[in-house]
Amino acid sequence: MPASRPSASRPRLLRPTPANLTRLAAALRRGEIVGVPSETVYGLAADALSADACARIFEAKGRPTTDPLIVHLAAARDIARVALVNDAALALASAFWPGPLTLVLPKRAEVPDIVTAGKPTVAVRVPAHPLFRRLIRASGRPLAAPSANPFGYVSPTTAAHVRDGLAGTSLRAVLDGGECSVGVESTIIDLTRPRSPRLLRPGGLAVEEIERVLGLPVARPRPARLAAHVAAPAPGMLARHYSPRTPLVLHPRLDAAALARLAPDEAALLLRRPAASHDGVTDPRLHALSADGDLREIARRLFSALRALDAAGWRRLHAELPAGAEGLAPAIRDRLTRAAARS
Ligand code: TXA
Ligand code: MG
DSSP: OOOOOTTTTSOEEEOOOHHHHHHHHHHHHTTOOEEEOOSSSOEEEEETTOHHHHHHHHHHHTOOTTSOOEEEOSSGGGGGGTBOOOHHHHHHHHHHOSSSEEEEEEBOTTSOHHHHTTOSEEEEEOOSOHHHHHHHHHHTSOEEOOBSSOTTSOOOOSHHHHHHHSTTSSOOEEEOOOSOSSOSOOEEEEOSSTTSOEEEEOOSSOHHHHHHHHTSOOBOOOTHHHHHHHHOSOOTTSOOOSOOSSOEEEESOOOHHHHHTOOTTEEEEESBOOOOOTTOOOOTTEEESOSBOOHHHHHHHHHHHHHHHHHTTOSEEEEEOOOSSSTTHHHHHHHHHHHHOOO
8 A cells, every 4th residue: 555644544545547456456355445436425345255354344434333234246247156146136137237236135154244244144236336346356356345434424425525534544545436426325125035025225226127127016115214204303213324413404395485484504405406586696505406306416416415515514404305206216315314313
């Protein structure tokens, strides 16, 4: 790794040159942790077959070891190295990998218990970001990687987010692969009972697309969980997760009347650009995630916007929730709902 400098506790951002990829692959083989780009969010990667290396992930993130990690592979054909496959998994892998889909399957004995939190299952995915796959190939190992944020904070969608969030940990380097193109984490499907697939986390791949390929309904978590939370933002029913430090209040809609009630030290995250005010002055408290409510654009910009608003010193944030069960709406609602949950 690069020689230590005065700012040694701050990870370095490395350009994706062949020399840097070789260097990072060697670091991974030595059991070090590395920040990696993916199409969803940045990951904090380590050799998935080394319990010691994976322990460094939990330590750097401050993550409880009861929360298992996703194992990333360079290609779908490598799945049998870590998991027991079934026909449903093969169908989804060939339809959606590389891409923002994670499958939970029975694990192979080679996968250390720390990766799966002692469970008999393992979560696997082939990421779409070509640099991530190149690094997996160069390291010759499957790579375990959670999102590269301190436990409980908003997930990172740029290399700078990773550097800023994990300064002072054992992380030395982040491979800079630009901004994440999807912006929310992968969709997680439990396929341990292939005839009864279950959604464990809505994410970057729409569930209806998965159902179309499986020809089966996917069981979803009860929406009551989300609804209860919007109605009563205080209870500790849902773990605080993806949370900015600034209090966040959710709204089904922020219309002109609601925006007129915004205090001078409050900001609002909107799904679409509001109609221009008659005097043409833009209100610095209003942040639109998209011009026209496009869900992919909203997902791509969501975490960056939450981080920027959190850093700006507002007393309170307000955000609008997208409606509907289609596309990325459930994933965006899920992340905003968790971000608003207070510990
Ligand atoms: O898009 C993503 O999935 C990103 C990128 C880096 O790949 N990764 C990610 O990892 O979001 P993480 O650790 O932040 O979230 C993984 C989720 C956790 O909530 C964990 O509980 C769940 O996956 N998980 C992992 N293994 C599991 C298993 N065997 N059974 C059930 N859930 C599992
Ligand atoms: Mg995470």
